[in-house]
Amino acid sequence: MQRHEEELDKHKDEVEKHKDELDKHKEDIEKHEQDVEQHQKDVEKQKEDTKEEQNSEQPAKEKPPVEKPTKEQTKDQAPVKVGKVVYLTFDDGPHAVSKDILKLLKKYNAKATFFMLEPNMRNYPDAVKSMVKEGHTVGVHGVTHEVSKVYRSPASFVGEMNKAIDFIQKTTNVKTHLIRAPYGSKPYVTAPFKAAADKEKMILWDWNIDSTDWKLTNGAYVNQVIQQTKQFNKKEPLIVLMHEKPTTLANLEKILKYYKDNGYEMKALDEKMTPVQFK
Numbered sequence: 001m002q003r004h005e006e007e008l009d010k011h012k013d014e015v016e017k018h019k020d021e022l023d024k025h026k027e028d029i030e031k032h033e034q035d036v037e038q039h040q041k042d043v044e045k046q047k048e049d050t051k052e053e054q055n056s057e058q059p060a061k062e063k064p065p066v067e068k069p070t071k072e073q074t075k076d077q078a079p080v081k082v083g084k085v086v087y088l089t090f091d092d093g094p095h096a097v098s099k100d101i102l103k104l105l106k107k108y109n110a111k112a113t114f115f116m117l118e119p120n121m122r123n124y125p126d127a128v129k130s131m132v133k134e135g136h137t138v139g140v141h142g143v144t145h146e147v148s149k150v151y152r153s154p155a156s157f158v159g160e161m162n163k164a165i166d167f168i169q170k171t172t173n174v175k176t177h178l179i180r181a182p183y184g185s186k187p188y189v190t191a192p193f194k195a196a197a198d199k200e201k202m203i204l205w206d207w208n209i210d211s212t213d214w215k216l217t218n219g220a221y222v223n224q225v226i227q228q229t230k231q232f233n234k235k236e237p238l239i240v241l242m243h244e245k246p247t248t249l250a251n252l253e254k255i256l257k258y259y260k261d262n263g264y265e266m267k268a269l270d271e272k273m274t275p276v277q278f279k
């Protein structure tokens with residue numbers, strides 16, 4: 001009997017010893033798991049660091065040179081929205097109908113861009129002020145609008161634009177760089193003309209939707225705009241050409257309604273945009 005008890009005790013001792021070993025093993029496994037976890041964290045952190053580096057490099061590269069001017073037309077734009085945008089532009093004004101055009105634009109929460117002639121601005125300076133006050137963009141279209149004068153030389157082209165630019169600055173304190181060449185940049189704005197304008201930091205805008213409102217004075221221009229908008233397949237912003245004329249005003253609401261009903265945001269041009277130019 002005595003012997004049996006001894007053996008039993010011995011057995012118990014062995015079992016205890018085994019348990020201890022098992023515990024030790026468990027500890028080792030836990031420690032190993034912690035090491036693995038730490039390693040995964042390190043890898044994740046490294047990935048994030050790399051990402052941050054890449055991100056922080058880009059804005060620095062894209063930062064445009066800062067310019068001083070009196071007042072910037074490049075207002076703080078809302079973050080880029082995904083959606084349809086159209087840029088309505090009006091040439092040859094201002095005009096007696098300017099205030100009614102502005103009223104309609106306001107009604108549809110639309111912004112637009114006006115390329116204006118200096119003598120007309122002298123006749124309607126209040127219209128120019130209202131455009132700026134109401135958040136539209138102002139640009140220039142020259143002085144004479146006569147091919148034989150404005151395109152006589154690169155100097156006369158730039159001179160007409162500068163005269164109109166100065167008028168806007170004097171009247172509204174806005175220094176614009178946006179210009180539209182009378183009859184568009186083709187065929188008159190050849191390389192020397194373009195170089196002269198570039199030197200003055202002018203930004204030349206053509207268009208890609210021609211309303212032909214100057215010709216279709218009975219309102220048929222509305223369908224021109226709608227058809228061209230539907231067929232538009234270029235990878236550039238939609239730029240609609242219209243004019244500040246009574247016959248254009250008479251049917252303008254249809255255009256504004258079309259764009260609104262079809263989910264377009266009507267925005268003013270921004271000097272940071274890459275201009276659409278005839279190729």
Ligand SMILES: [Zn+2]
Nearest residue numbers: 091092182183
């Ligand atoms: Zn014109």
